[in-house]
Amino acid sequence: MAEPSKKEATKVVDEGIDVGISRLTEEKIQSVINSVIDEETGARLKTYVETCVHCGLCSEACHYYLSHDNDPHYSPVGKVKQTIWEMVKKKGRVTPEFIRQAAIIAQTECNLCKRCAQYCPFGIDIAYLMSVVRRIIHRLGVTPLYIQDTAHSHSVTMNQMWVKGDEWPDTLQWQEEEAQAEIPDLRIPLEKEGADIMYSVIAPEPKFQAQLIYQAAVIMHVAGVDWTMPASMGWDNSDMAMFTGDNELMGRLKRTHFETAARLKVKKIVMGECGHAFRSVYDMGNRWLGWAMPPFTIVHAIEFYHDIIKEGRIKIARKYKPPITLHDPCNVVRGGGLHEKARFVAHAICENVIEMHPNREHNYCCGAGGGVINTGPPFKMTRITGNRVKAEQLFGAKTKGAEVLVAPCHNCHSGLHDIVHHYEIGLDIKFFGDIIYEVMEKPA
């Protein structure tokens, strides 16, 4: 690891953390830490802790470390050392102030992007270790306010944006009506039992980005897909509870999602362009519930677009002209292996695709993932200054001529928007769906 350390402690005011810390005692801290470690971790944590030789090879993988001039505090192993190692070594006897710092590190200085796992000679999954810290932070009631509020929204509405029961089908019907102005017989079929596909999205779509539902409906219609959307809970595939360590709530969300698909008798779940939801549905939530693999085939939007383009179900009228560069979202590329399918789609719909470097499974995280952007305004600059290296990577693509950044993930989209704006990179950001809708053949 590079030395010396430059990190200076910064006091961030976050009501979730501050109020939580004020309620802690060292006895409670010790009890919770030991309970989580003894009852919930087992051989995996023990193996990781005992295998790590502190070589620091993970450091170069981390965008926070690189963006902070190789400050070892921001290296993956450094974050482990400042959190779970101390908790294990001291058998939970740590102070409330230690917990405050652990909450900030685990929730806002690590995106759980798993890039570091690729650089560890032993394949230690440091994201898992940070997830254990988050679980402890949750059990201690010290989760940052904004993401805790999102978890509360999940708990009430089974979606992450407090979208009420009537607002969801009403929004779909509104978008159906809007789209019928363009394609008169277009439908967004609600509650159609026996459809081939259930299309699920994350709550920001009905809340703020309803045009994405409109675009998806047009794509489905033109491709002749037999699809449906549920009109009741279970439509939202997102999961911030997974990132707050509220595993019980994560399981509840995923059960609702899968049982909605089972109720509708669909064969597949096609997801919108969201990365973390893919992780929750494909990896984390299903396994917490006891499924080794999801009970239904999960098709991320990248793969769905790939398939309908390759099968000729939609045709490209004219390729998109502005040069694009493609951001590989962690959860669907390192977590799902969709990088080549993403490139197939990009080349099929765009005239000029300029690779950013590094790319594919070595791509840098957007800095928003892992729930970091959901910790809200108090930590906005933490993630932006913690991802200067991403700005440099994007500048590289811009220098080669890229004008548009395609980010097929909601959190990436929002996080990259902040980076592009802060570092004045000058790239438009789009989803694949935006471009496909623009360039595809549609009924006259």
Next chain:
Amino acid sequence: MVDSRSWDWDTGERHVSLDSLKKKYRWVEEPYASPDGETVAAIVNVDEGEFTVCVNGEAWGETVFDKIWHLRFSPDGRLTALVSELGEWTMAVDGAAWENKFGYIWEPRFSTDGTAIAAAVQQDMRYAMVLNGKPWEQTYANMTYFAMSPDGRHTAGAVQVEDADSGEIHKFQKGSFTAALDGQPWDMRFVNVWNLALSPDGAHLAAEVRLNLYDYTIAVDGVPWESRYATVWEPVFNPVTGTVVAPVREKGMWRLVENGKSLWDRRFVQIWHQMFSHDGSRLAAIVAPKYGRWTVAVDGEPWPATFTQLVTDATFSPDGQCIAALAKDEETFRVVVDGIPWSDTWDMAWQPVFSPDGKDVAAKVEKKNHYTYTVNNRVWSGSCDAAWEPVFSPDGTHLMLRTVEAGNYVRRVVPVSDIVG
């Protein structure tokens, strides 16, 4: 229960053209068949922003609605839909809209015999349940989970009774939700209330509750069980004794408890969808006896056969002696009866149906977009473009098969022996 003795059970078939509708309307949505098979209906688009329902080829009265969705037959054969006129929503039953109109209406529910219809409604951003057109007197800032008693006399909802704006996390954690029965809220507040269950007589209400971010239990009539759990799933009432049974999670494993006391000794990786036989004497649930393997457990004992992907749609025979379910391995479904998987695999299958004497089992199944029926592990020779669940005659000797074939709706009554030999 619906009495099907008066239905036409003579062997034979009748056809209603569906393709002819496509020439009359801009589009025709997916059809629905009545329980007795005599009627087929579909939402049709007349013109821009003008919808009606076609019932056996005839328009649904003279009223044209701005929007119609969620067309469904009630168990007693009435045709219902959620309809919008001049920006207001309500339920229409057999073409007649309820007098009361709302800002929105969704999640319709039917009583077992179909005589009662309920739904969730929103008016001026306040929420309530409506039963047979009459909304609760009380309204709430939010309502999330809904229930109706089997006899259709009572409705319930998980309701927000304290204001807690977005971002007020500590206020929220003090509890802002409770449950309401027929509009009357419980006194106690909870962080969350989920999955309500009403007793068969509608007098008692149970729900999953979260007391703080970490402690879960079941509350019955507003009183939480003394025991606390890492989490819980939906409660159900024993139809005879009235006790409440729910799956609970402790130390990473699940078990069933009754009124807060241990019921099954065995613990599972997962337990849900517990269900009583009609006489309340037997209890079954869908379980994962080990990670990644699924089956049905009856009175605590799992079937030896387990499945990788999914077990769903379990159902008791009327006499409670048998259980049928659907099991999925990889991408294919099979019917399983008393732990024995049937030989044929399907791309999709629907909940199995027992004959009244429990001796025969039938299910609607689908492969490569062709629908058919499987009865006692024998497959009907027909192949259809769409189908509805099979219905046994009261004496169990015949099956009513409702299908779509070559652009026609077909109501067909066949002897069970024609299929099973």
